[in-house]
Amino acid sequence: MSVAALILREAAHRKLSSALMLGAIVCAVALPVGFLTAGEAAQRETGRLMRDLGYNLRIIPAATDMSAFWRDGYSGETMPEEVTRRFAERGDLSYNHLLALLQRRVLAGDDEILLTGLANEVAPVGKAQASMTFAVAPGTAHAGFEAARALGLAPGDEMDLLGRSLEVAACLPETGTLDDARVYVNLSDAQEMLALPGRVNEVQALECGCDDPAVDTLALLRRELEEIVPEGRVLRMERIAQARERQRRVAAAHFALVLPWVIIACGVWIACLTALNVRQRQSEIGILRALGRDSGHIASLFVGKAVALGLIGALAGFGLGTALAVALGPSAFPITGGAIATEWRLLAQALVAAPLFAAIAGAGPTVAAVAMDPAACLAEREGA
Amino acid sequence: MIHIEGASRVYRRRGRKAVAAIDQVDLRVERGEFVCVRGPSGSGKSTLLLTIGAMLRPSAGRVEVAGEQVYALGARSRAAFRAEKIGFVFQLFHLLPYLDVRANIAAASGRVGGKARDAAVDELLERVGLAGRADHLPAELSAGECQRVAVARALLHRPVLLLADEPTGNLDPRSSSAVESLFGEYRAQGGTILMVSHDRTPFEGVDRTIHLAEGRVASEPGARDT
Incomplete structure (x- = not known):
């Protein structure tokens, strides 16, 4: 049975667990996508508001x-x-x-x-x-x-x-x-x-x-x-000019301060969930190792699932984040909110980042598990 | 087939006294033999079996199986060795819960596929009496049926050594008899069996019985156990 078929069967068997993990990835992607999409509007809004102070x-x-x-x-x-x-x-x-x-x-x-x-x-x-x-x-x-x-x-x-x-x-x-x-x-x-x-x-x-x-x-x-x-x-007109410049810088600095934390928090979120999922399936690694499957095969099984969920989660999360930004943006940004649009570059970034975080996070416990004796992996399940 | 010298496996946990699950065990099993290892719970039977099965590296000693010093092999080669030479029947079956009976049996032949593998799976399904349940998941089977699936999985790739950990421990008499029958057929084809059992219920076809106590070979009567 191919790795893809095994991944599909496992995901289908553990529907709830897989759906929860997928849902978490969707949320973790939707949050920064929505934040960034709305953030573009926030920056435009700041620019417009400052511009409306008049000619300087x-x-x-x-x-x-x-x-x-x-x-x-x-x-x-x-x-x-x-x-x-x-x-x-x-x-x-x-x-x-x-x-x-x-x-x-x-x-x-x-x-x-x-x-x-x-x-x-x-x-x-x-x-x-x-x-x-x-x-x-x-x-x-x-x-x-x-x-x-x-x-x-x-x-x-x-x-x-x-x-x-x-x-x-x-x-x-x-x-x-x-x-x-x-x-x-x-x-x-x-x-x-x-x-x-x-x-x-x-x-x-x-x-x-x-x-x-x-x-x-x-x-x-x-x-x-x-x-x-x-x-x-x-x-x-120094007061207008300085107020405008200061506000633009404050808005940019606020965005620059918050954004990395949002991205890091969501990345860590995805990583923890993936690591937890692999950890919970450690006995499977033991079984597959006992049956003589090599570590490459096992790693592809576990990391493959993480990547697959990361890709699906990135797509769905991008859609959700964009939809939320488009739906809620106009009430938050009355001047430019209507111009909130799909930021396609975020899709590309999400499609790279979410599977990458998931893969790296999944690879750690998988590698650790395949490095153990199969009996030790199985014993953890029996002891659990 | 199996040649062990001075094999020990010591478990050390911080703040606790080291425990030797097996301690200086010497053992020889010849090709075609059916050996039963008996002993009370905690005597080291399963540890010995896992050590021989290339699944648990001993703390000390030498383990040679089918002419290979298995722990001198790299991880990849040892995995290949397990896949090719050894069939393992776990007491708790260890079936993959998301694969049906057919796929669980086939999972043992990671390197072999195609029609020959499918035919071998079909044949084993018939022999273990589970042809009608090939599409069922482990959760839909009884303990006896799960154990028969585990035996079929262990035999699919025609291993030279079958290691079985309490293969009938959870089974009713009828299922036990079915497993015994499968072991007999395997044996008749020249296979070697090392089986662990904690009770003294006789198992058909056993050549000799080894008793373990506190990780050491307590006695090896050599008498037939049937």
């Missing part, structure tokens, strides 16, 4: 009077709109989500508002992501909370601004910032209204995460900016 870089014309800048909230100088194109053509930058703006305080009737021309967000080559802000169609306006209230605007209204008629596409919720006083229009409309064609006075951007705490990221940003936009200067 402001690139303004180098000639800006900084006192006026901080007083007015924008630069009185302008720079060419095409600076965003220069960023977009590069893929090796620490900047992303580039948003060109043209801002001026203007009168709307008796009220002063902050007119903000908004371009579509652009990304450097190979870094395209969903936009962080809304787009404003030409001929329309999005009114900030205070501006809408002061001007009595509601969605669908027509408003006149600097001789231009605009349809109010949206009235924005209160933010508690200067943004409440803005009226957003399309950049081209703002350029036309302010008679500043092809000009912007600010490019906002998001600094990409830097994983190396030793790197002076502000110096790096300034070097890159000097190379691309020599006529600009970069300001980093």
